[in-house]
Amino acid sequence: MPLLLASAAIFSGLVVTLVVFFVAYNAVPTFRAEGLSFITRGGWDTQINNAFTPSKTVFFGAEPLLIGTLLSTVGAVLVSLVLGTGCAIFLSELAPAAIRRPFESLVQLLAGIPSVVFGLVGLSIVVPFIQNYVVPANAANVVPEIPIEGASLLAAITVLSFMILPFFVTVAVDSLRAIPRSYVDGGLALGMTKWRTITRIQVPAAAPGLVAGLVLAAARATGEAIAVSMVAGAIAFSPNLNHGPLYMLLMPIRTIASSIVETGGDAMSIPSIASALFALATLLLLFSLILSLGARWAFAWFNKRMGVRQAGGVQT
Amino acid sequence: MxxxxxxxxxxxxxxxxxxxxxxxxxxxxxxxxxxxxxxxxxxxxxxLSWKFFTTDPSESMREGAGGGVRVPIVGTALLIVLAVLVMFPIAVGAATYLSEYMDESSWFTRVVRTGLEVLASVPSVVFGMFGLALFSMPIFTFLSSSGAEGASQAFGRSFLVAAIVMGVHVLPFVIKVSEESIRAVPVSYRRGAHALGITKWRSIRKVVLPAAAPGIVTAVILGMGLIAGDTAIVWLLLGGTTTMGASNWWAPSQFLQVLRGTGATLTTYIFFNSPAGDGNSPQLAYAAALVLVVLVLALNVIASIVGRRRKRQGS
Amino acid sequence: MSDTFASDSAESLGILETLVRPAVSRAGEREAESTSAPMVTVNGLGVAYGSKTALEGVSMLIPERRITAFIGPSGCGKSTALRCFNRMNDGISGFRISGGTVLLDGQDVYARGVNVTALRRAVGMVFQQPNPFPMSIYDNIALAVREHERGISRSTLDGIVEQALRQANLWDEVRDCLTQSALSLSGGQQQRLCIARALAVRPTVLMLDEPCASLDPISTGRIEELLLELSADYTIVIVTHNLAQAQRISDKVGFFLMGRLVEFGDALQVFEASARPETAEYVRGAFG
CATH class of the missing domain: 1.20.5 (Single alpha-helices involved in coiled-coils or other helix-helix interfaces)
Structure with a gap:
């Protein structure tokens, strides 16, 4: 029987290599044909359209997808860092007992909302709101090259922020609560205010957990497909600062993950498209590999710097 | 001063x-x-009405002709059941082995744990692509034959395929929560069994696992919530349809046909009927979203009730 | 029964005042000085946690620049009393002062409008378990100083850190590794770092709550030595379970039992000629 258990453990631990193998193997044609230019060249949308014509040989350029993924992830991580740290401090230090429990349930509720529901609500509320109240009236004249219609980088960041926030908050609260009470007493006894004790002692001491939680939240944001595809405009476009930061946020994007669900239906029967999509999936795998190992590394590095010697895993 | x-x-x-x-x-x-x-x-x-729950989505792609959620609800339930069947034995086995048998300091343990950590961060859309790559191989025709008569590839999309991949997708989460609850079983229980001269495996089966059962059940229920809420895997591996693989899917004789066929779940129904999908019947999407959120919420509440029972037992 | 305890009346305060005499227990180490002024005046202090009384009718005069030791069995209220001096009890739910006052240099610390953070700077505290922050040795000391003196120059700060470490007899051991994590120090070193940290904000009173409870005898000896040195400049109050320790270093001793201050007086007198039978029993080791 232990042998059976062992094989279950081995399977669970190693199945990820199967995932990597099958996805990367199918991406080989694209990477062989294009090499690095796959991620340095643009024109994804037209290329996909052209690929439906069997006679044409198509090269794909996923650079705008990469840019879109990075911008939306970084934006969402920044927003949820600010909001989430506030919520975590509120939950673990400031909230009166009567508010703490209900708020904790709300955060869990937010974590339980499926991504397609986030996409639906984002599409119904966030996108029209941006279109009506944020997009300047003369947007079409200022930015003639791309439609500025509400579905945008900004919408993607907004929706992603609230999707990843509960995961960050949960990890952050856990690591704040794990800070020994004696650190707090030490700070208070030195005449520091409660707030300064939180910001100067507790938050820095919880930093390994906070950073690890943030990196895991980032992994979630990079991989989110459905919700982003619903609110981001689905145009492979690299937002730029040519018209200032506001217009950059209002430009539509298409992310790597959302391109896969948008294109990956029947189009999978066309080998060149299928391989290009597998190449996108390989990029996502690479990100999740980097981010999950990065979370673990950051956790260990911060702990080591603080002289905490015990080995600890990252709370997922 | x-x-x-x-x-x-x-x-x-x-x-x-x-x-x-x-x-x-x-x-x-x-x-x-x-x-x-x-x-x-x-x-x-x-x-929300009786009709909403008892009619099927319409097959037409016309706007505003979405129909009800009978098939999607059945699809979600079927997918949850199948995925749990796939995942449960592996998850419990792995969690038991990780908590009871493994030497934390060995390189092998580290490899397995790292593998699980990476697996946990793989996005569901990548799992979908993985499923397509793996289950389109001709030897897997038995899992998804419906669309591939005479083709060199299997269709790669069916309830069975989606459930297997979904099971793997939620595996790291369920293992982690189960392992925690197995580890939370007091050492004294094990010692007690040990003192009676019972073998390690028997003491695990008779003492440790029963004591950890509520925690494991919690893990599985939470995993069911994740399965119900996922869209990307369903979209890629169950086919972007709104119908079942067999028209009279409720007939027992069609059971295998249904499992090997494509289908719909609440999430794909929402996506399909949202303004972003082909159906574009937002009202139906909102109603289905409400049903889905209530379902996930109910699963979470049940999980926390079971979890609380575990805590009381533990103290 | 209660009137035989040192309790909350003005007359008992008068009795206590007569007890404030030059230190005699360490006569060999230090010349007898003239009566020193009380730094902390506790007058009929009572403390309750919810409906449970923790302290009742505690009165004492803690002399300036002397070592005062609080002794007594676990749960007798000595730590509670200590924590009233810098209001560290404020955050505990249900805590309230049920009567009496604590005066620091004549100022009621529980009066309205008292700046609690300033109070805690004036009354430094060291805890039972060494609790250095998880940051460098330097930052452990500099943190609170930076808080209180915004925009302080690096060189001034360096000076303060060095001085505090020297005062705590730690400088020679850590001067080359100030950027190293404080958690890498030994327990005794960590405790001295905590003392240095408290000294760096220039307190008037230094309180230590069983500072040697988790330390080995050698580290304990060093801390005791250090406290004797520091008592030239600081008013020191120490809670201890270790009667020998109280005997070795203290000038004044307060004996707590079940939330009351049974006896307060010169160390020699308390140990050698207790006025109360409970004290005599305790110092003989009959209970506790």
Missing amino acids: SVQEKLRSKPQWGSGFGQFACWVAAAVVSAVCLSIIGYLVFQGWHS
Whole structure:
């Protein structure tokens, strides 16, 4: 029987290599044909359209997808860092007992909302709101090259922020609560205010957990497909600062993950498209590999710097 | 400055702002969460009817002709059941082995744990692609034969395929929560069994696992919530349809046909009927979203009730 | 029964005042000085946690620049009393002062409008378990100093850190590794770092709550030595379970039992000629 258990453990631990193998193997044609230019060249949308014509040989350029993924992830991580740290401090230090429990349930509720529901609500509320109240009236004249219609980088960041926030908050609260009470007493006894004790002692001491939680939240944001595809405009476009930061946020994007669900239906029967999509999936795998190992590394590095010697895993 | 003067000095100010900001952050998050739920209730409530639950989605792609959620609900339930069947034995086996048999310091343990950590961060859309790559191989035709008569590839999309991949997708999460609850079983239980001269495996089976059962059940229920909420895997591996693989899917004789066929779930129904999908019947999407959120919420509540029972037992 | 305890009346305060005499227990180490002024005046202090009384009718005069030791069995209220001096009890739910006052240099610390953070700077505190922050040795000391003196120059700060470490007899051991994590120090070193940290904000009173409870005898000896040195400049109050320790270093001793201050007086007198039978029993080791 232990042998059976062992094989279950081995399977669970190693199945990820199967995932990597099958996805990367199918991406080989694209990477062989294009090499690095796959991620340095643009024109994804037209290329996909052209690929439906069997006679044409198509090269794909996923650079705008990469840019879109990075911008939306970084934006969402920044927003949820600010909001989430506030919520975590509120939950673990400031909230009166009567508010703490209900708020904790709300955060869990937010974590339980499926991504397609986030996409639906984002599409119904966030996108029209941006279109009506944020997009300047003369947007079409200022930015003639791309439609500025509400579905945008900004919408993607907004929706992603609230999707990843509960995961960050949960990890952050856990690591704040794990800070020994004696650190707090030490700070208070030195005449520091409660707030300064939180910001100067507790938050820095919880930093390994906070950073690890943030990196895991980032992994979630990079991989989110459905919700982003619903609110981001689905145009492979690299937002730029040519018209200032506001217009950059209002430009539509298409992310790597959302391109896969948008294109990956029947189009999978066309080998060149299928391989290009597998190449996108390989990029996502690479990100999740980097981010999950990065979370673990950051956790260990911060702990080591603080002289905490015990080995600890990252709370997922 | 004398001690007296010091004590009489004005306190530092400025810390009020930071605390206020934290309250604001919490208020914003609460408001967003409540308005999402409120919006779904407000928009979806009047579409909920007996008819909504008992009719199937219409096959046409016409706007505004979405139909009800009977097939999607059955699809979600079927997918959950199948995925749990796939995942449960592996998850419990792995969690038991990880907590009871493995030497934490060995390189092998580290490899397995790292593998699980990476697996946990793989996005579901990549699992979908993985499923397509793996189960399109001709030897897997038995899992998804429906669309591939005479083709060199299997269709790669069916309830069976989606359930297997979904099971792998939620595996790291379920293992982690189960392992925690197995580890939480007091050492004294094991010692007691040991003192009676029972073998390790028997003591695990008779003492440890029963004691950890509520925790494992919690893990599985939470995993069911994740399965119900996932869209990307379903979209890629169950086919972007709104119907079952067999028209008279409820007939027992069609069972295998259904399992090997494509289908719909609540999530794909929502996506299909959202303004972003081909169906474009937002009212139906809101109603289905409300049903889905209530379902996931109910699973979470059940999980926390079972989890609480575990805590009481443990103390 | 209660009137035989040192309790909350004005007359008992008068009795206590007569007890404030030059230190005699360490006569060999230090010349007898003239009566030193009380730094902390406790007058009929009572403390309750919810409905449970923790302290009742505690009165004493803690002399300036002397070592005062609080002794007594676990749960007798000595730590509670100590924590009233810098209001560290404020955050505990249910805590309230049920009567009496604590005066620091004549100022009621529980009076309205008292700046609690300033109070805690004036009354430094060291805890039972060494609790250095998880940051460098330097930052452990500099943190609170930076808080209190915004915009302090690096060189001034360096000076303060060095001085505090020297005062705590730690400088020679850590001067080359100030950027190293404080958690890498030994327990005794960590405790001295905590003392240095408290000294760096220039307190008037230094309180230590069983500072040697988790330390080995050698580290304990060093801390005791250090406290004797520091008592030239600081008013020191120490809570201890270790009667020998109280005997070795203290000038004044307060004996707590079940939330009351049974006896307060010169160390020699308390140990050698207790006025109360409970004290005599305790110092003989009959209970506790």
